[in-house]
Amino acid sequence: MSVSPKKNPALHSTRRASRDAAAVDGVGVDMGSNPGRLVRLLRTTAFRFTLLYISLFLFAVTLLIIFVYESTFRPVIKQIDMELTTELAFFERVYSERSKTQMVQQVRARGRRRADALYLIVSAPNGMVLNDSPLKNMPGEALNTKGLFRFTYTPTNFRGDLNSSRNAMGRIGRIRDPRTGKLDFVILAARDVTALNQLQNNARSTMIRVGIVTLFLGLILGIITSRSFLSKVDKVNQAVAAIRKGDLSRRIPVEGGQDEFDGLAENLNGMLDQIERLMIGMREVSDNIAHDLRSPLTRIRNHIHEAMSLKGDDRDEALANLSIETEKLLETFNALLSITRLEAGEGAGVLQPINIIAIVEQVAELYEPAAQDAGFTLTTKLDPVPDILGSRELVSQALSNLLDNAFKYAKWPGIVTSAEPGKIIVSLQKAPGNSVRLTIADNGPGVAASDRPKILNRFVRLEESRTSQGSGLGLSMVAAIARAHEARLTIADGLARKTPENSLDPSNGYGLSIALSFPPAPQKSPKLVTKKRLPGDSEATQSKNFSVSS
Amino acid sequence: MRILVIEDDSQAAAFLVKGLREAGHAVDHALDGETGLNMAESGGYDAYVIDRMLPQIDGLTLLETRRKSGDETPALFLSALGEVDDRVAGLQSGGDDYLVKPYAFSELLARIEALGRRRAPTNVMTQFQVGDLEMDILSRTVRRAGKKIDLQPREFRLLEYLLRHADQVVTRTMLLENVWEYHFDPQTNVIDVHISRLRGKIDKEFEKPLLKTVRGAGYTLSADD
Numbered sequence: 001m002s003v004s005p006k007k008n009p010a011l012h013s014t015r016r017a018s019r020d021a022a023a024v025d026g027v028g029v030d031m032g033s034n035p036g037r038l039v040r041l042l043r044t045t046a047f048r049f050t051l052l053y054i055s056l057f058l059f060a061v062t063l064l065i066i067f068v069y070e071s072t073f074r075p076v077i078k079q080i081d082m083e084l085t086t087e088l089a090f091f092e093r094v095y096s097e098r099s100k101t102q103m104v105q106q107v108r109a110r111g112r113r114r115a116d117a118l119y120l121i122v123s124a125p126n127g128m129v130l131n132d133s134p135l136k137n138m139p140g141e142a143l144n145t146k147g148l149f150r151f152t153y154t155p156t157n158f159r160g161d162l163n164s165s166r167n168a169m170g171r172i173g174r175i176r177d178p179r180t181g182k183l184d185f186v187i188l189a190a191r192d193v194t195a196l197n198q199l200q201n202n203a204r205s206t207m208i209r210v211g212i213v214t215l216f217l218g219l220i221l222g223i224i225t226s227r228s229f230l231s232k233v234d235k236v237n238q239a240v241a242a243i244r245k246g247d248l249s250r251r252i253p254v255e256g257g258q259d260e261f262d263g264l265a266e267n268l269n270g271m272l273d274q275i276e277r278l279m280i281g282m283r284e285v286s287d288n289i290a291h292d293l294r295s296p297l298t299r300i301r302n303h304i305h306e307a308m309s310l311k312g313d314d315r316d317e318a319l320a321n322l323s324i325e326t327e328k329l330l331e332t333f334n335a336l337l338s339i340t341r342l343e344a345g346e347g348a349g350v351l352q353p354i355n356i357i358a359i360v361e362q363v364a365e366l367y368e369p370a371a372q373d374a375g376f377t378l379t380t381k382l383d384p385v386p387d388i389l390g391s392r393e394l395v396s397q398a399l400s401n402l403l404d405n406a407f408k409y410a411k412w413p414g415i416v417t418s419a420e421p422g423k424i425i426v427s428l429q430k431a432p433g434n435s436v437r438l439t440i441a442d443n444g445p446g447v448a449a450s451d452r453p454k455i456l457n458r459f460v461r462l463e464e465s466r467t468s469q470g471s472g473l474g475l476s477m478v479a480a481i482a483r484a485h486e487a488r489l490t491i492a493d494g495l496a497r498k499t500p501e502n503s504l505d506p507s508n509g510y511g512l513s514i515a516l517s518f519p520p521a522p523q524k525s526p527k528l529v530t531k532k533r534l535p536g537d538s539e540a541t542q543s544k545n546f547s548v549s550s
Numbered sequence: 551m552r553i554l555v556i557e558d559d560s561q562a563a564a565f566l567v568k569g570l571r572e573a574g575h576a577v578d579h580a581l582d583g584e585t586g587l588n589m590a591e592s593g594g595y596d597a598y599v600i601d602r603m604l605p606q607i608d609g610l611t612l613l614e615t616r617r618k619s620g621d622e623t624p625a626l627f628l629s630a631l632g633e634v635d636d637r638v639a640g641l642q643s644g645g646d647d648y649l650v651k652p653y654a655f656s657e658l659l660a661r662i663e664a665l666g667r668r669r670a671p672t673n674v675m676t677q678f679q680v681g682d683l684e685m686d687i688l689s690r691t692v693r694r695a696g697k698k699i700d701l702q703p704r705e706f707r708l709l710e711y712l713l714r715h716a717d718q719v720v721t722r723t724m725l726l727e728n729v730w731e732y733h734f735d736p737q738t739n740v741i742d743v744h745i746s747r748l749r750g751k752i753d754k755e756f757e758k759p760l761l762k763t764v765r766g767a768g769y770t771l772s773a774d775d
Contacts, residue, residue, distance in 0.1 A: 334652075
């Protein structure tokens with residue numbers, strides 16, 4: 001989906017923009033040398049998170065290793081210490097309870113029994129070694145030592161390798177003459193712990209290796225995640241840069257992994273859709289302004305020229321025309337402004353629950369005489385419907401525009417006597433989803449199905465009606481009001497009518513109906529139809545049950 | 551009437567001042583909010599015409615200030631902001647009427663004269679008479695030359711408004727705003743048709759028409775010729 005980074009020149013500038021917050025316009029700026037992809041990688045949030053994670057992980061692993069190490073070796077050493085203490089106590093007891101000779105014998109016997117047990121018994125007065133021990137003499141560490149100590153020795157006999165020194169742990173026992181208190185013997189009881197030491201060393205180096213591997217794997221992982229993170233961000237950046245350059249149809253690729261990046265991309269795309277729609281709307285408006293406001297301006301200019309060249313009554317008439325033309329232009333302009341404000345989400349004011357039945361009745365009452373004058377019968381069919389959330393003013397205006405429209409376009413051109421009279425029906429019904437549908441249907445020439453979506457656009461007047469008066473904004477206003485009320489606008493066939501015989505297009509003989517489906521007002525709010533009293537308004541009561549019939 | 555116009559667009563103001571003077575009013579003009587406020591404080595005006603967006607002190611604040619100090623002079627706002635909320639804000643700040651730019655001068659004149667007349671206590675009046683046309687609000691009866699005329703409720707309200715503003719020009723927009731309470735202009739001539747129906751009831755069978763069309767402006771209910 002996305003372009004490879006190397007092929008896309010925009011990418012570098014995009015990267016630069018993201019690195020340098022001050023660079024407002026990242027597009028089209030030359031990068032110079034590569035900024036250092038690694039540096040950028042190391043700066044990513046993902047990488048920083050990975051580093052933090054690795055540090056914490058390493059710390060935890062280290063703690064665990066220390067714990068395992070200690071709990072494995074400490075008891076062994078403790079065991080050795082206990083054995084040695086017990087043995088020394090035993091020798092001392094043998095010495096005090098039996099005899100010197102028996103003690104020496106015991107020491108010798110024990111020395112022979114266990115390969116890893118080392119003893120050295122030295123006679124204190126002359127320093128003579130009394131037993132046959134692999135230890136040649138007292139290790140230096142033994143002097144002035146109480147408790148367990150480590151030392152190395154080189155075995156003197158066949159036990160072990162002659163050349164290598166070995167590790168041992170020992171304890172010193174000093175045996176004194178019970179009567180004189182004189183130091184009699186010094187006994188060293190020790191264990192060969194070379195194997196244990198080896199094991200400890202191995203364990204330690206394994207642990208260090210594990211640590212290094214963890215660190216290394218973590219770094220690799222960090223780089224990989226950062227790169228995928230970066231590539232996702234880069235795709236967003238690329239798309240945004242392209243959009244800023246003017247490619248409004250460009251969208252951020254969605255990977256389909258349903259992750260937060262997809263969520264972000266979808267959100268951004270939604271926003272872009274909205275922006276694009278608005279931009280297209282703006283473009284449409286400016287195009288339309290160019291087309292449809294230029295012609296009245298041209299007419300105005302012509303009227304001015306005409307007025308300048310005329311005198312007396314002719315001049316007055318030209319000026320009157322000018323005034324009318326200007327008035328129309330201002331109206332168009334105002335309508336356009338209102339639509340724009342409505343579409344931008346302003347101008348609707350606060351929507352509140354309104355009694356749409358009363359609103360329709362009032363507008364119908366206002367229009368009924370005019371309908372009769374225009375040769376229509378205006379009928380209302382108002383079902384009891386719930387209140388809707390809306391603005392009385394705007395809903396009234398929408399209905400008014402639709403009626404204006406019907407008056408203008410529901411007439412048959414060159415009507416013949418056999419045709420039925422013009423008919424307009426305004427109805428209110430409950431629609432699916434508890435919504436309220438307001439329908440204005442006529443039995444005029446209707447609009448071909450293919451033209452129907454077009455008629456809501458600004459300034460659109462179908463070719464047949466180009467000649468008639470009007471700004472072409474009436475239905476756009478209705479559509480904008482519908483959107484402001486979250487109402488659905490539908491265009492359908494209207495009322496059936498016998499096609500006049502001289503009609504050019506009998507297929508459209510079914511009139512037009514435009515329906516607005518308003519969502520119902522939230523139930524909890526009380527019915528609230530506030531009627532503003534304007535200054536100068538009397539307190540005269542208003543007709544409540546006025547109904548218009550044909 | 552003595553009118554104070556507070557409008558920062560000097561060209562629009564000149565046009566306005568000239569038109570109002572030609573209509574026989576004494577007009578003072580201020581170009582910004584502060585000057586306008588000072589002039590209003592000096593007193594003696596029958597009506598204010600205030601642009602909503604003014605340099606230094608905006609129109610709403612200016613009028614609120616005057617109203618707080620007890621100034622009851624009727625005021626009309628001129629504004630390019632014409633949505634419902636804008637109107638409500640204008641009326642809440644103490645304005646008596648609200649006219650959206652661009653406006654026709656005839657519309658403005660009719661409204662200012664309606665404002666000036668407001669000072670007369672027509673609001674509490676229950677009986678009106680123009681020529682031989684009489685209306686009694688309480689009994690809801692209308693008579694012309696002693697003959698009872700049946701009106702539909704809306705026709706009654708329409709006539710009532712015209713009577714309250716007798717001898718003044720009343721525009722179609724004023725009728726729409728005050729009798730029907732709509733602030734948009736329908737493209738169809740709905741008001742004209744209502745007026746012609748009313749005329750059919752109160753004028754048709756009588757020699758002298760009372761409800762007259764003022765060309766290019768609106769209607770007036772008057773016994774004068």
